[in-house]
Amino acid sequence: MVVQYKCPCCGADMKFDSNTGKLLCESCEYTSDIDTMKRNEEGNTTSSEEYSNATNSTSYDSEVNQYVCNNCGAVLITEPDTTATTCSFCGAPVVLADRLSGESSPYYIIPFQINKEQAVQAFKKWCKNGRLTPKGFMTADRIKSMTGLYVPFWLYDLHSNGEINAACTRVRTFDQGDYIVTETQHYNVYRSADLNYLKIPVDASEKMNDELMDKLEPFDYSNLKAFNMPYLAGYIAEKYNYTDKDLFPRIQNRVAEYAETYLRSSIAGYTTVNVFNKRIHINPRNAYYTLLPVWLVAYDYQDSEHVFAMNGETGKIVGRPPLSKGKIAAWFGGVTAASFVIIKIIALLMGGGF
Incomplete structure (x- = not known):
């Protein structure tokens, strides 16, 4: 229909x-x-x-x-x-x-907040800010296409519980008579936590580059709305290729890293920290099929097509622009020269010299 x-x-x-x-x-x-x-x-x-x-x-x-x-x-x-x-x-x-309809009906949608004209101007501005990109690329006059696309995502609500054991030390050095004493105290540290994560996004389209889509985050969920078909009018939209169960291992690994980082950050005030045991378990709570707005930019430069993605809500742009070898060499030479001058000044102030 x-x-x-x-x-x-x-x-x-x-x-x-x-x-x-x-x-x-x-x-x-x-x-x-x-x-x-x-x-x-x-x-x-x-x-x-x-x-x-x-x-x-x-x-x-x-x-x-x-x-x-x-x-x-x-x-x-x-x-x-x-x-x-x-x-x-x-x-x-x-x-x-x-x-x-049915299982193919999205639960949520974030409508486009940036129209095509605004997206084109934002991309041109982004190109001009590329300090190491070729001059021809910076003019941003070779936009082949700017396509508004609703990309299918799953938004996961998850609960994680984890614990880690770490061997930690506190090292103190002090003078004692004619000696310099180093005192090392050893600790067996234990941490555990129950953590909830809400609406962690994972793209569910086999056509989209996962790395590119991950870098478009974060999305502002204050604009999240119940799905309604009229939002799609005038744009391209795709349905998911992977179910929430298909993608759970990927989100499981991602959230496990979040949980481990949180647990490690709770161990503070030690000279050394060596984690020798960890256990992190992830439980799925909900998964919402959601359409998120993305502008796909195809850009021609030197007989090659470069693809960039723009968050259609926040305007964040991701992708790998071409680099100018000349600008990289000049930048590296400038940094090296500046470092040499700084080192020479420090040496002179300390009474030395080259």
């Missing part, structure tokens, strides 16, 4: 607007609330969803599914994981509602 949101004033397609948090008709600038989708007809206010539902011929294939655009009648060829897209013929935003 194809869902397209229509303007009640002029009949044009409506898209989610990150500036207002509403559906916007770019043709007549009419806006409509996401939750209520209110419309005013003949002086009466009624609540209804402003979309046209059409019965579409759907052919199932091992690779793609086929839908029909309600606007122009064009066939929409999509990958099986796509839940929202745009018609490549008329540009109308399309939501594939049948792929957002």
Whole structure:
């Protein structure tokens, strides 16, 4: 089933607007609330969803599914994981509602807080701040595409309990007559803790680079909302490839590191700390299927395409830009020269010299 949101004033397609948090008709600038989708007809206010539902011929294939655009009648060829897209013929935003039902229905969504124009300007500013990037890259005039994508994540609530044993020492040195005495005290230290972690995100798409998605954190959960299909209008959206059970080993290792770091940080005031035993257990409480906003940037530079990701809520940008060998050499030379000058000044002040 194809869902397209229509303007009640002029009949044009409506898209989610990150500036207002509403559906916007770019043709007549009419806006409509996401939750209520209110419309005013003949002086009466009624609540209804402003979309046209059409019965579409759907052919199932091992690779793609086929839908029909309600606007122009064009066939929409999509990958099986796509839940929202745009018609490549008329540009109308399309939501594939049948792929957002049952277990495929997200629980939460963080709507885009940064629109495309803002994302482009933020990326250009980021490029210009690259001190070690080539001059041609810093101009940021080779943006090939800027795609707004809702990436599927699982948000985990977990409980952990752990304990560690450590052999610690406190070392004290003091003068005693003609001798310098070193006193070492040995301790067997034990720590335990019960810790709760809420909404730890892990991306659930096989298409997304895990390292890139992890670096987009943190997300501001004050903008977390119950899922509603109109948020997807005008953007691309994917559904998860991995269930919460599939990804639990990954989140388990990640949270175990958090817990161990916390336990180690509680051992303070010792000269040396040697952990010789640890036990950390992670229990899952809840896992929420959630769509989080990401701008994917494809950038052409020197016949190569570089891919960057921007947090569509906070504007944080991650990725590996190209580096200028000349700038790196100049930076290293400058640091070396500065270090040499500092060492020489210290030597002169101490009465020495080179």
